[in-house]
Amino acid sequence: MTGVRFALPWGIVSMRDCRFVWLVLGLVVWVSGGCCATDTWQTLMPGVTYLHRTTTSPYHWSIHVVKVDLTNPRVRIKVVKKQDSNLDDCGETTSSMARRHGALAAINTDFFMTTSPPVVDSHQPQGYCVTDGIVTRTTPLVSGRATVQFSAGNGLTALNAPASVQSWWYNCTAGGPIILQNGVIGVVSGTGPYSTARDPYTACALSSDGKTLIMLAEDGRVSGVYDGMTPTEIATVLVEMGGYQGMLFDGGGSTTMAINGSVINHPSDGSERKVAAALMVLDTQATPNPAITSYQTQFESPTFAPGDVSGVGGWSRDGAGTAAISNSSARSGSQALRISGAGASHSVGSMGYQPVAWVDCWVMPTSTTGQSTIYANSAGGTCSAIRFDSDGKIKYQHLYYLVGTNTWTSYGLSTSSYSANTWYRITLREDFHPRTCFTDSSPNGGYSLYINGQFQKLYEGPAEGFCTAGASTTLNQVRFEHSGDGAMVVDDLCVSNIEPRHGWTGAGQARSLPDGSTVDIGGAIVASSFSDAYYAESPDRTGAIKLISSVAPAAGSKISASGRVATVGGEKVLQCNYLKVLDTGQSIPKPLRPSLRDLWLMRPDNLSAGCGLPLSGMSVRVDGKIIRVESDRFYIDDGGAAGGLPVLYSGMAIANQGRHAVVDGFVTSYLEPTGYVTAVRALTTGGVRLL
Incomplete structure (x- = not known):
């Protein structure tokens, strides 16, 4: 035929x-996958x-x-x-x-x-x-x-x-x-x-x-x-x-x-x-042609040394306070820019006119009662401005000089409140394409705000988010300004026409993201479930995270989940707004066998110093001598954990103190008056064996 x-x-x-x-x-159609030879x-x-x-x-x-x-x-x-x-x-x-x-x-x-x-x-x-x-x-x-x-x-x-x-x-x-x-x-x-x-x-x-x-x-x-x-x-x-x-x-x-x-x-x-x-x-891997980075710095040596930043690397300072390089509070590396009661500015005009420009930086306010502001400016005025305000809210600025308004407004989303001594990734997208046919005028350009990679808002009114310069407007300055209590710390600044990468997948990657970040995890395996949460691991054992969800997936379920990262009791979790079971009956990952010292070294101060293994959320098997028993936990020691490792488990008899216990569970943490403590949460059934 x-x-x-x-x-x-x-x-x-x-x-x-x-x-x-x-x-x-x-009608005649091809079976899916069949195509004519002429296609x-x-x-x-x-x-x-x-x-x-x-x-x-x-x-x-x-x-x-x-x-x-x-x-x-x-x-x-x-x-x-x-x-x-x-x-x-x-x-x-x-x-x-x-x-x-x-x-x-x-x-x-x-x-x-x-x-x-x-x-x-x-x-x-x-x-x-x-x-x-x-x-x-x-x-x-x-x-x-x-x-x-x-x-x-x-x-x-x-x-x-x-x-x-x-x-x-x-x-x-x-x-x-x-x-x-x-x-x-x-x-x-x-x-x-x-x-x-x-x-x-x-x-x-x-x-x-x-x-x-x-x-x-x-x-x-x-x-x-x-x-x-x-x-x-x-x-x-x-x-x-x-x-x-x-x-x-x-x-x-x-x-x-x-x-x-x-x-x-x-x-x-x-x-x-x-x-x-x-x-x-x-x-996500596309870049503009030409790709231009006008300015990028991590405030590290040899360009920067501790002390006043004015006149160093093209920076200028104004105001009665200080703007200095500090080696006590960097996000990455060993130094950052710390500003208190002053302003610090840097020219970024070498990029020339670009239809879209990005300002990406990390900011840490040290107080919720001061004001820490990030400005992106053009020759025609301020293009965008984001403020950590003295009422504890993050705000964007209404900017519309054609009608003479200049007001600050809290955008009112879940991330509008901020915490002191916490790093926030602030990303501003400056769009200089001319915009036309608004109801009361024809502004040029606009800006979008991202916090920790999460898009925050669209333009809600004509008196919001627009520059007033002409069609060839270009970004020419970034400025950081602080007033009031505390200080603002700035690190990892980049001004470019290349969009910063905010994408992520995987349970392990999710743990490294700031609170409030949107995460979409696919293909993770539920290793175990508890009455209030579930633990899911990447199939390749590269990471795990605790899931909080109204859906109750059984152990061995392959899942896809979407939600936001949060820190609960010192532990990174994914607060799921959607969880879907893709398959059941998957092989549950075998527990890792870290020493108690490995877990003890997971204290935040040790991890920040480069010690310890990032095992949070992972299924583990540990063992040691029971050295203390409390109503909702007991402590085991194999000689490597100072004071013993807490095992979260109710019902351990005091009479068992001194016996050797083998524990299957998940690495977690909880808050004590002295700080966060690493622990193992034992499986509800079969999680503790006494020898």
């Missing part, structure tokens, strides 16, 4: 070119491929498809709202959003409102919208709309019509209707506006395992050139590409796909339409 030929909707093909199945509807896929980056398919019979079709491997750690999915703003405005083109964020590929998404009294043109998304953990629309303008959702590291995905915002969503965008559900083609009523017309459409789909994203845009409304497709035909192509759950987005003149910031389809309006939001694929 190799000579048999068929007229399919996308052209004439032979059986040797394609594998296919007939559907009840009379040529282009690799945009490892795990991301692009296809442009054209046909002339029976219809003129122009179909653009991007397939994304969501398990690739280089892949970052991001939903971007027009102008990075919650303001009513005239929207932004998909390619403009893509260029501003350096997207590899992007498509338009949600339908939008064009009337929102008293504003005539609002361009607000109609459904749910979440960008990097910030829920920009908690109550949809139109309920019941289909959405596609992604967790922080793409380990969790879904495509459905949710009734409410889910805590694990990190990026989410709406549209509709659902046209592919559980592999079955058909429109799900009530999940979005629906037409059977041949039109341009934008769509996306997820594979059955949620690990592949398919993005699609096809052209239409130009008869004999681009005839357009029906939703059923779109769903057919999504199935061919491996889709299992699929939906449409805003189509017609809004349909746009951009690759590397350039539009590659043919918008039916004749030019690109301004829309409300876009779904993007970013390469």
Whole structure:
């Protein structure tokens, strides 16, 4: 039958070119994974491929498809709202959003409102919208709309019509209707506006395992050139590409796909339409061309020595207080910049004009009743400013000199309160792309704030977050300023047009992140469970972490979890807002066999001095002589732990003091008046054997 030929909707093909199945509807589609020989896929980056398919019979079709491997750690999915703003405005083109964020590929998404009294043109998304953990629309303008959702590291995905915002969503965008559900083609009523017309459409789909994203845009409304497709035909192509759950987005003149910031389809309006939001694929290893680092320092020798920083390495000081290099409180290395009652500034203008610039640094306020401020300045004034304020809150500054306002506002998220003598990673993204069509003026540029790698907010009003200089504005100075009680300590400063890396996966990596950091762990094995928590380890035994979750995974479960890092009782934990059991019956990692001295050396003072092993959260087996018994713990000693190692275990009889105990459990810690104490939490069942 190799000579048999068929007229399919996308052209004439032979059986040797394609594998296919007939559907009840009379349509022909390829089995997932089979492609015509004429299809040529282009690799945009490892795990991301692009296809442009054209046909002339029976219809003129122009179909653009991007397939994304969501398990690739280089892949970052991001939903971007027009102008990075919650303001009513005239929207932004998909390619403009893509260029501003350096997207590899992007498509338009949600339908939008064009009337929102008293504003005539609002361009607000109609459904749910979440960008990097910030829920920009908690109550949809139109309920019941289909959405596609992604967790922080793409380990969790879904495509459905949710009734409410889910805590694990990190990026989410709406549209509709659902046209592919559980592999079955058909429109799900009530999940979005629906037409059977041949039109341009934008769509996306997820594979059955949620690990592949398919993005699609096809052209239409130009008869004999681009005839357009029906939703059923779109769903057919999504199935061919491996889709299992699929939906449409805003189509017609809004349909746009951009690759590397350039539009590659043919918008039916004749030019690109301004829309409300876009779904993007970013390469976490991509860098601008040219990649420029204007200034970077860790305040180490030989450039810096303890003492006044003024005149050293290009730094200047002002004010009556001190700005000096200190060797007593560095985050990394042995020195840091300590400022008290003064200001310290450094020029960064050598980078020249860059559409996007980043300021990344670590800051430690020593008091919650002083003021520690980070400024990023241009020749036209302050571009962004973040303050650790005297009321114990972290605040961003409203900056809008065109209307003469300059106010500080607490953004009110969970990380808005700060602690003294704690390091915070502050990252400012300065976007100097011109912004237009705001309701009361046309400001230029804006900024975004990240704390410990977590995106904090979108622009909420026209009097917020904008520089006033012209289109060639450039960052020319960073400034640190302190007043009031205590001091501010600064370390690891970098000013560049290269985005700092905030991505992470793995239980061990999660432990090294600051509190409040968003983490997405995939493939960890639950080694044991307790009534209040669970311990999960990386399969390769490189790290572990305690999980706090309402879901109760059994030991041996392979899990994916999303949440935020916190320190509870001296122990790093992951407070899960979502936990999914991927598989059960996995081999539980065998316990490590550290000596008691190894565990004793895990005290914070020893670890900071480079001693001890980072074993927290790991399953271990230890043994020693019982030297003391208390109601909720006992202490064992093998001669290597001063005062013995605490074993958290209730019910040990005092009569057993002096016997030898073998303990299976997990390394943890708790707080004593003298500081944090390393301990082993014994398994509830079979965790203690007496010899």
